[in-house]
Amino acid sequence: MSIQPFHLAIPVHNLNECRIFYRDVLGFTEGRSSEHWVDFDFFGHQLVIHYKEKTKTDSSSNPVDGKDVPVPHFGVVLDMKTFKAFSSLLKSKNITFIIEPYIRFKGKAGEQATMFFKDPSGNALEFKAFKDMNQLFST
DSSP states (O other), X not given: OOOOOOEEEEXXXXXXXXXXXXXXXXXXXXXXXXXXXXXXXXXXXXXXXEEOOOOOOOOXXXXXXXXXXXXXXXXXXXXXXHHXXXXXXXXXXXXXXXXXXXXXXXXXXXXXXXXXXXXXXXXXXEEEEESSGGGTTOO
C-alpha cells in the first residue's frame, strides 16, 4: 500500500516567527505562501501554517508510558535513521523538549523512539520511529 501525502493546516499567532521555526530551525522546505499562510514540505506531506489571532488555549495531556503526552499533537512516523538524525539536529538547535527523545514500550509490541516539543505558537509536535515498522498498529 502506498501512502498518500496528508495535508494539515494549523493556526499560528505569529506567522513570521513560525515561518522561521519551521523553515530555518526544523529545516522544512517552504512552498507557496501569502500574507496569511505558508506551506511546507513536512517529510513529504503538506503542512500549512495559517495566521490566527492568539487566543487562550487549553493545555491538556494524557499519561502514556509514564510521561504526560500533550493533547492535541501531530507529527510524522519516520524511519529510525531519519529519527536519530532529526533528533540530533533539534538538540543542536537547542529545542526545548516536552518529552526528550527516548524509547517507549521497550521490549513490547510497538516499541518506538519518540519525542515531543512545541512550535512558537504552542502547537505540540511528536516525531516517532518504530523498531519494526510492521508494528505500527500492533496491540
